[in-house]
Amino acid sequence: MARLFLINPPTDETVRSPLLSFMYLGAALRRAGHEVALLDCSAPFAPKELAEIVERAPLEQGFDFSVSGEGEETLAELCDALDGKRDLHSVRSLAFKGGLNPPRGFLLDLDALASPLDALDLFDPRWYGATKTVPPSGLLASRGCPAACTFCSNNVTGRRFRYRSAAAIAREIRELAARTDFVAFSFFDDSFAVGRRRMLELCDALAGLQISWTCTAHPAHLDRDILRRMKQAGCGGVDIGMESGDPQMLLRIGKGVTVERVLEVLGWAKELGLHCMLNLMFGWPDETLAELQTTVDFIEKAAPLAAAFNARGVLVPYPGTQIYDEHRARFGFSEWWLREEPLRYRPFPSSWSLPEVKRAYADDVALERNFFRLSPAHLELICEGLRRKTEATYRKLQAPAAPGWEPRLAAAGAR
Numbered sequence: 001m002a003r004l005f006l007i008n009p010p011t012d013e014t015v016r017s018p019l020l021s022f023m024y025l026g027a028a029l030r031r032a033g034h035e036v037a038l039l040d041c042s043a044p045f046a047p048k049e050l051a052e053i054v055e056r057a058p059l060e061q062g063f064d065f066s067v068s069g070e071g072e073e074t075l076a077e078l079c080d081a082l083d084g085k086r087d088l089h090s091v092r093s094l095a096f097k098g099g100l101n102p103p104r105g106f107l108l109d110l111d112a113l114a115s116p117l118d119a120l121d122l123f124d125p126r127w128y129g130a131t132k133t134v135p136p137s138g139l140l141a142s143r144g145c146p147a148a149c150t151f152c153s154n155n156v157t158g159r160r161f162r163y164r165s166a167a168a169i170a171r172e173i174r175e176l177a178a179r180t181d182f183v184a185f186s187f188f189d190d191s192f193a194v195g196r197r198r199m200l201e202l203c204d205a206l207a208g209l210q211i212s213w214t215c216t217a218h219p220a221h222l223d224r225d226i227l228r229r230m231k232q233a234g235c236g237g238v239d240i241g242m243e244s245g246d247p248q249m250l251l252r253i254g255k256g257v258t259v260e261r262v263l264e265v266l267g268w269a270k271e272l273g274l275h276c277m278l279n280l281m282f283g284w285p286d287e288t289l290a291e292l293q294t295t296v297d298f299i300e301k302a303a304p305l306a307a308a309f310n311a312r313g314v315l316v317p318y319p320g321t322q323i324y325d326e327h328r329a330r331f332g333f334s335e336w337w338l339r340e341e342p343l344r345y346r347p348f349p350s351s352w353s354l355p356e357v358k359r360a361y362a363d364d365v366a367l368e369r370n371f372f373r374l375s376p377a378h379l380e381l382i383c384e385g386l387r388r389k390t391e392a393t394y395r396k397l398q399a400p401a402a403p404g405w406e407p408r409l410a411a412a413g414a415r
């Protein structure tokens with residue numbers, strides 16, 4: 001048996017609920033017979049100072065192993081190898097000094113994973129300012145996304161779509177409701193609504209559970225009927241990724257959706273009382289001022305239908321994306337994350353005042369970094385786009401909510 005201490009490092013923005021990745025990893029390690037403890041330093045009241053962390057887990061600088069991709073099997077096998085039960089070279093997706101083992105591929109049978117709830121007791125409620133078990137703010141119904149947006153960095157979960165059975169998800173929700181005050185959550189899936197038959201089964205299983213949830217979905221997978229079923233199953237809001245309001249740019253970034261479709265989806269969602277957050281990004285490589293202006297103008301066009309717009313949204317060329325590979329040499333940002341200071345997004349607002357919302361919506365460190373060497377005119381127009389997203393969202397927050405609509409701000413977000 002190996003003894004593990006998982007540490008989630010402190011983050012500028014605090015995270016107020018147990019980390020889903022550590023729940024999956026902790027549960028997998030326990031099932032494999034290892035002993036686990038953890039510390040979520042991103043929680044508001046968790047120890048954050050190095051001295052306090054070292055007191056719990058004697059730390060040395062550096063690392064001996066690196067795990068790539070989904071970690072459940074690899075980490076458990078690494079522990080077995082450290083216990084002398086298997087050869088290090090047999091642990092796929094593991095790298096170490098003198099060894100780079102082949103990748104294991106994506107985990108295919110998600111229902112076979114140990115339940116993440118088996119590790120919920122490892123999170124101390126006091127880290128989150130609570131006295132009893134805090135439920136996670138997100139669950140997973142699937143991993144992966146079949147789309148191929150050129151800017152998306154979902155390397156860990158990848159393009160291969162895998163999903164859990166509807167019954168297993170409903171069971172997990174029932175168990176959480178029995179163990180905690182669990183009433184609302186987000187599905188953290190890359191792309192929630194893939195597969196019509198799957199969606200209908202899942203909505204049937206969720207209906208009647210007395211829960212409220214949100215998700216992120218691709219507009220191509222949403223129609224009026226699916227949205228209606230989602231609403232009946234407790235869905236309160238959907239984040240949809242559009243990213244550009246310009247038809248040519250939508251093709252260039254491989255978004256796989258048209259402007260007309262997005263407007264239709266927004267209209268259906270509004271009709272049904274679903275809070276639809278529209279995600280738009282700015283600063284694509286070689287984006288012309290006219291293309292950028294089209295997106296900025298689109299904000300006003302979508303505003304009567306969308307319930308909110310995402311905060312920030314200036315493109316970052318993350319490693320592993322097509323945009324990074326194609327443009328890194330020309331713009332000189334190869335391995336920027338090793339050579340430059342980390343991008344430190346400033347914390348999101350906790351107050352609903354207009355100045356705070358404005359500050360947070362426009363406060364995009366990627367604009368200052370200017371990866372794609374945009375001209376001053378581009379930068380000014382992007383600022384105008386950020387302002388318009390803020391104002392349109394703030395107007396919505398101020399307006400009396402339609403039945404079923406809950407005002408909420410875009411989280412720091414996945415895109």
Ligand code: B12
Pocket residue numbers: 006011012015016017018019020021022024025067069070071072075137138140152153154155156157188189190318319345411412413414415
């Ligand atoms: C929820 C979420 C957030 C939440 C996190 C809240 C919380 N309590 O978890 C918030 C809103 C804070 C957030 C913020 C950001 N996010 Co985010 N987020 C996600 C999201 C939707 C789900 C994460 C999740 O729980 N996945 C489920 C778990 C099971 O998977 P996992 O986390 O990948 O963990 C597995 C492996 O990574 C690995 N693993 C993880 N930890 C460890 C540790 C060890 C020791 C080992 C061996 C293995 C291992 O094993 C795990 C199990 O298989 C993902 C997209 C996605 N579907 O994964 C994006 C995602 C991770 N986010 C992303 C981004 C870009 C951001 C932001 C930078 C956005 C921004 N511009 O501000 C910030 C960064 C915040 C930070 N300080 O790091 C990108 C990451 C891109 C990249 N390559 O770095 C993703 C992939 C979305 C995307 N497609 O672009 N995010």
Ligand code: SF4
Pocket residue numbers: 145146147148149152153154190191218241
């Ligand atoms: S941005 Fe969204 S739709 Fe596009 S590949 Fe990534 S997860 Fe899929």
